[in-house]
Amino acid sequence: MAGRTLNICLLWLLLFHSVICQSFYPNQTNVESAFPLLIDVTTEELETGLEQGIFTSVDLVNAYTARILEVNSTLNVVTEINPDALSIAAELDAERANGTTRGPLHGMPILIKGNIGTADKMSTTAGSFALLGATLPQDSGVAAKLRAAGVIILGKTNLSQWANFRSNNSTNGWSAYGGQTFGAYYPQQDPSGSSSGSGVASSIGLALATLGSETSGSILSPSEVNNLVGIKPTVGLTSRALVIPISERQDTVGPMARTVKDAAYLLQAVAGVDPNDNYTLAQPFATPPDYVGACNYSSLRGKRIGVPRNIITEEEGDAPVLSAFESAIRTIRRGGATIVDNINITAYALDQYLNGNASIIILEADFLSDLPKNYLSKLVTNPNNVHNLADVSNFTHNFPPEDYPDRDTGVWDEAFALGFDNTSPQFWAAYQNNLEVAGPQGILGLLTNYSLDALILPTDFSPGLPALVGTPVVTVPMGFYPANTTVVRNRRGTLVETAPNIPFGLSFIGPAWSEASLIGYAYAFEQRTNVRNQVQPYLVPNVELAEVVSRKKVLRRF
Numbered sequence: 001m002a003g004r005t006l007n008i009c010l011l012w013l014l015l016f017h018s019v020i021c022q023s024f025y026p027n028q029t030n031v032e033s034a035f036p037l038l039i040d041v042t043t044e045e046l047e048t049g050l051e052q053g054i055f056t057s058v059d060l061v062n063a064y065t066a067r068i069l070e071v072n073s074t075l076n077v078v079t080e081i082n083p084d085a086l087s088i089a090a091e092l093d094a095e096r097a098n099g100t101t102r103g104p105l106h107g108m109p110i111l112i113k114g115n116i117g118t119a120d121k122m123s124t125t126a127g128s129f130a131l132l133g134a135t136l137p138q139d140s141g142v143a144a145k146l147r148a149a150g151v152i153i154l155g156k157t158n159l160s161q162w163a164n165f166r167s168n169n170s171t172n173g174w175s176a177y178g179g180q181t182f183g184a185y186y187p188q189q190d191p192s193g194s195s196s197g198s199g200v201a202s203s204i205g206l207a208l209a210t211l212g213s214e215t216s217g218s219i220l221s222p223s224e225v226n227n228l229v230g231i232k233p234t235v236g237l238t239s240r241a242l243v244i245p246i247s248e249r250q251d252t253v254g255p256m257a258r259t260v261k262d263a264a265y266l267l268q269a270v271a272g273v274d275p276n277d278n279y280t281l282a283q284p285f286a287t288p289p290d291y292v293g294a295c296n297y298s299s300l301r302g303k304r305i306g307v308p309r310n311i312i313t314e315e316e317g318d319a320p321v322l323s324a325f326e327s328a329i330r331t332i333r334r335g336g337a338t339i340v341d342n343i344n345i346t347a348y349a350l351d352q353y354l355n356g357n358a359s360i361i362i363l364e365a366d367f368l369s370d371l372p373k374n375y376l377s378k379l380v381t382n383p384n385n386v387h388n389l390a391d392v393s394n395f396t397h398n399f400p401p402e403d404y405p406d407r408d409t410g411v412w413d414e415a416f417a418l419g420f421d422n423t424s425p426q427f428w429a430a431y432q433n434n435l436e437v438a439g440p441q442g443i444l445g446l447l448t449n450y451s452l453d454a455l456i457l458p459t460d461f462s463p464g465l466p467a468l469v470g471t472p473v474v475t476v477p478m479g480f481y482p483a484n485t486t487v488v489r490n491r492r493g494t495l496v497e498t499a500p501n502i503p504f505g506l507s508f509i510g511p512a513w514s515e516a517s518l519i520g521y522a523y524a525f526e527q528r529t530n531v532r533n534q535v536q537p538y539l540v541p542n543v544e545l546a547e548v549v550s551r552k553k554v555l556r557r558f
Contacts, residue, residue: 057107106150117242127161127175141239157197168410217463224505235470239274247366299520301336324479364415438468462507
């Protein structure tokens with residue numbers, strides 16, 4: 001019923017927009033200039049508009065919901081719209097009217113990935129019907145922090161099913177529950193994953209910003225191909241409590257936004273200690289640093305930035321990315337940084353990174369233990385009686401909408417074949433190998449041995465090693481594939497992986513808890529290049545805030 005009502009309102013809005021606006025705003029250009037375009041709007045612009053009473057949080061919910069409905073049948077981005085979003089917005093508007101705000105994100109709609117738990121009327125499924133109808137005793141740690149900050153959790157986004165940890169032959173952005181998500185920079189664009197819907201939703205302004213989660217690349221990669229800033233935080237900076245897990249050693253939750261500062265605002269809201277996630281107790285500060293204040297144009301001045309060349313393994317089609325990377329190096333140098341070039345991780349670390357299996361052993365063994373211990377055992381209702389990975393696998397094999405065997409369960413089969421979980425001595429040996437490969441012999445060794453403030457890499461090459469040691473990465477837009485790019489499809493032929501106008505990014509990599517510094521470097525680069533605005537998506541919603549406010553005034557008139 002709620003969806004039908006919203007669709008009717010959307011149709012009414014599209015049919016009568018011109019009449020409405022002419023009735024109340026003869027000079028249409030002037031009125032639209034008072035309302036920011038939602039594909040570009042920033043936190044601070046929304047905050048100003050809300051403070052000045054130009055629009056309300058209810059208006060924002062209506063506008064963003066209409067935008068979702070306008071494009072969702074094509075891009076398949078959002079799986080849940082919060083049925084309580086309007087009432088929550090009204091409550092937050094009332095608080096603002098009474099002079100109370102909970103912070104800079106008060107009354108602003110955010111979408112969250114479909115594996116982030118909420119104790120409300122929305123489902124948390126990780127894209128699987130196995131968890132449809134299951135309920136939680138409370139919000140996840142990050143959802144609770146969002147609500148405390150005054151954020152409206154507008155809905156949940158589609159993802160690569162089980163955060164890309166089910167199949168060896170599936171596709172980025174596909175889940176049984178949510179279908180196939182597409183990116184907006186080329187028809188049938190691969191949205192990457194696993195935070196696929198979060199990436200696309202943020203890129204075309206279906207919310208102010210989004211939350212994603214990452215085990216290895218699942219924030220960074222979809223942020224890159226959707227022309228976004230993505231922050232993969234240090235493991236333990238943000239809570240993973242009641243987020244459907246893969247690995248307690250690598251999982252982290254972070255923001256995906258159109259600007260560095262917007263990402264910093266969202267990180268500020270969700271960072272901090274949560275007693276339900278003991279990794280957060282390792283934070284070396286009583287309260288998180290000022291991530292928004294770190295957004296300084298001069299942040300690069302006097303810094304030492306390293307370029308680990310042997311991590312960049314060039315493949316066919318990488319020339320535009322590598323050319324843009326060389327240009328980025330020059331920009332960073334002009335920003336006042338010293339570039340320490342041609343530094344390399346050890347031969348052993350490189351071989352293990354490219355050819356070793358310790359990294360997947362950790363994920364498989366952790367998943368076997370963490371899924372039941374940290375999530376399934378916490379469910380209040382569990383209608384499909386899935387209590388461990390074997391139950392989930394059995395459900396998947398026997399429930400036709402899960403698309404098995406066309407999309408296999410190869411990752412789980414390998415986990416079962418492993419023969420041990422994360423309590424085994426074999427697990428510990430593999431984990432220590434990971435720490436050595438990415439630590440002293442890898443990126444942490446480079447940072448220490450060369451007295452570096454950060455490393456930089458094209459984002460496509462950046463997730464793997466930081467994932468092994470749980471250290472932070474910030475990706476920022478760096479460029480786009482040129483018009484003469486050959487279109488390359490995935491192995492199923494269903495998604496376009498490379499094509500003209502598809503974005504790519506630059507990553508800043510640092511030691512644990514260095515998010516504030518990395519945000520500063522990314523901001524300084526962003527402000528010098530303004531890459532994001534050089535290419536627009538091929539598909540952008542038409543509904544804007546001005547139309548929603550105009551419609552409201554017409555309804556009041558009658």
